[in-house]
Amino acid sequence: MIFLWNISIVCCLLFHIIHGEIFTSVYKLSILANEEGKLLRAFKKYIATQIRDQRSISLELQRLLNDLESAVTDSSQNPRYAENPINSFHLLGRFIYKWPVVYSNILCAECRLDDAALYLNTTYQIVSMNIVHWPGEYDVKASAQALLRLRTFYYFNIDKAINGILFDEQCQPLNPSQVLKIIRIAIDSNLLNEAKLWCEALLRILPFTSYQDENINDLAINRFLAAIYNQAGMHKKAAGVLLELTQSGYSEVDQEYEFYKNSINETDEKQNIALVAEEYDNHYKQLCRENRKSPREYSKLYCYSSVTSIPYYNAKVEIANLQPKILVFHDVISETEASYLRQEGSKKFTRSTVVRTGNYRTVADSIRISQTAWLYDGPGIAEKTTHRVGLLTGLATKSSPRFSNTEAYQIVNYGIGGMYHPHHDAFEKPLWGPPNKNDPLELIGTGDRIATWMFYLNDVKVGGATVFPNVNARVPVKKGSAAFWYNLLPSGENDHRVLHAGCPVVIGSKWIGNKWIREGGQMLQRPCDLNP
Template sequence: MKLWVSALLMAWFGVLSCVQAEFFTSIGHMTDLIYAEKELVQSLKEYILVEEAKLSKIKSWANKMEALTSKSAADAEGYLAHPVNAYKLVKRLNTDWPALEDLVLQDSAAGFIANLSVQRQFFPTDEDEIGAAKALMRLQDTYRLDPGTISRGELPGTKYQAMLSVDDCFGMGRSAYNEGDYYHTVLWMEQVLKQLDAGEEATTTKSQVLDYLSYAVFQLGDLHRALELTRRLLSLDPSHERAGGNLRYFEQLLEEEREKTLSNQTEAELATPEGIYERPVDYLPERDIYESLCRGEGVKLTPRRQKRLFCRYHHGNRAPQLLIAPFKEEDEWDSPHIVRYYDVMSDEEIERIKEIAKPKLARATVRDPKTGVLTVASYRVSKSSWLEEDDDPVVARVNRRMQHITGLTVKTAELLQVANYGVGGQYEPHFDFSRRPFDSGLKTEGNRLATFLNYMSDVEAGGATVFPDLGAAIWPKKGTAVFWYNLLRSGEGDYRTRHAACPVLVGCKWGECLKG
């Protein structure tokens, strides 16, 4: 039998030298980017001070020479009639001006460039920027946030003010465009236009925005609007070659559309409503239910069901430790039975587990349903590491405590897995038990019997654990743990336990898993 244990922790930390890119998948690793950037700012300020000191010397020399040459040029022969002036002129041109040249050519940027070069090998990549942009779009869709709300930073539970500039929004739209996501391209490019029209300064121009936007709406089937936007682009930049070609192409397509004679359909019926675009249907059949539960909508906790839920003290299987100090147990769901325990781990234990896990974090993987090979996937955005009981006494102590609570042995358990969710971190609906014949561990070790989920920090917004088939949503509470069985008494998987970790809207989340 196997015991699957998960814990959601909250932290901001990482070690750059241990990072294997994909910063966007782990808030813990992104924390060190903050410190790296701070160090670069300090290095840049030191470079500026050196440059300012050098420039001050050059300005002083220039002012001195300006006054001197103004006087000498007014009466060159009279000036040179004085032998001291003649000597000083020769000296200046032979010694002083070359010295100034050396000063100008001094490479005071060498230290800053060297520091920057060292740090750059640990910088985020294009993949990170695209991943972070897609994470914001995921939050936008899941929690029904319009680009304006995100751009203004109006998110629930936020501690710091954060806004997206015109150039930031343009980067969002461009990332979507490069991924072939024209739906989000349109939404973000329209936001760019709104902020430009409001007078916000930016390096991004309306011509650039209209270039992307016109083609994106064309890809969404809105030919009329694509034509209108292209004409606007050409009015701003008549020499834009691509826009000129697109205009002729769009006009040709529109003419062909008008010439079509379809029975009982008028031209007005054929036209696509301008500016109205539906979010594309994706691979997840329960997408709407899943996302509504993440928003706290559609929870099927009826009054009748609620009457069957109780609170009690839990002694486990009368374990001596729990007889003295039982855990508080609360029913979260009746069938399948899901319970929550309180005060499962101390703050000190939480911090220690985070501390020893962070340096080992690497991108979390899933098993390909067709090949059985472990691979990364967009529906699981996190990093994970594995801890042994020998790594620290706290690992063994937490394992024993979970064994006492559940009454399930962890003697044959796999290593403790710790996961850290990144920007918009999530794990879409999945089963904790294996349903695949190529899982060799089933024959020797058995399937995953149960899930034990520790919440080690409150989540400011988002991050719920939801069960789409049940209509259940369980929200993180610091110091609590949630437990349920994944298998029926027959040993078969309980398909009602299909669950998901909702995207983290504000905050960050860690998890620890024990399989045994």
């Protein structure tokens, strides 16, 4: 059966998808990787049908199948494929730059569509519904920025990363074209030192790659490197990079060399590329890489068995910091309970937001890369785990339609290089002050967030620790554990010592469940004290 399709119908099929910020959730990227396998099977069926019926296949379609088959087979069969940021960069790139070319070649205007082509289109529509949001160029750019961010935090080896090894884990190698895209994005983001490092790595690796592109060679990469130095105010260095290339016969190189040479001003000439804020190393980044407490500080930390109001129910508690006290409760949530919170949360995910100081409005921001869902306590697991939080902390945690002791669970899944920069959980809206008008009805009049309880709902292979820069404390991600700390001093004032952050996730899919406990109802459990 053969149909003749009008261009307007094809356009409708190809471009009706709403774009979303898929890079902000590794969970959603994993769905994308799994669904890509369906697209590959439909594409291979189409090619097999054309061969069987002795129809011609364009060289472009053959090339695309060769490019896609191995990578997509891996991505769709490996459930942890998208947990590696380099793999995710590849995945998003295929959805933006390769699959649309497949469809434009098969579902083109005035194309004759046989059953195999119609099957491919049907598969496309099913996949589009399953992933909800089709990736956009913004996702590719954000995934490249995530790689740059991870490099500035964890100092991974760029040469190894390009060759497909990140923290000793195998991933898809980056071809020179993809590396150049990362370099361009670094330049656009004013991360000139990072751009220089990736350029230099590409120059080292290029002689050993089999990638063929006449536009990507030593000359082209050195021109990029010279442009980076020039943008950084190092005009003499820029001219020096191109000096040996002026005899290559390219007038553009000669013109650029003359421009850089004429821009040299000895009094103003920069000696090094100036780092921007994102590139500076600091205590926060150092804590993300490793523990920073001295042996003397560590010697004062210990573990103990904590009693509860139920005689036979004790908790395994580790002290991560003494003053202020930051505790880690081990084995306090089962795999069944954690899986329930993950599954229920995944149904309601939206881009995570931050609260703006002053107007207390919530907005999406690059300082927080994750997706969030809110789960209210109801009969079952959510209510049961909230009750357990109360047993373990000694605080009131009852949920109710008015004057609730706790907020709903905030279930969070982090994205590519997902993190949350240093922040406080408290709003500085105390119980004795005017009610926070942005609070939901059940929380109006309940005051500020007196304490934070954070369930770790799964393990993360590399990165993702919760760190407290002001007190030099670090809590690594451990499935089944929970971190607990007070956000307020006994006087009700914000405790600025518990400034904390979620470190960027390198490899893995980090899930947490936050339960914020309010001041209301805690008068007997944690009495006020004028002495902090």
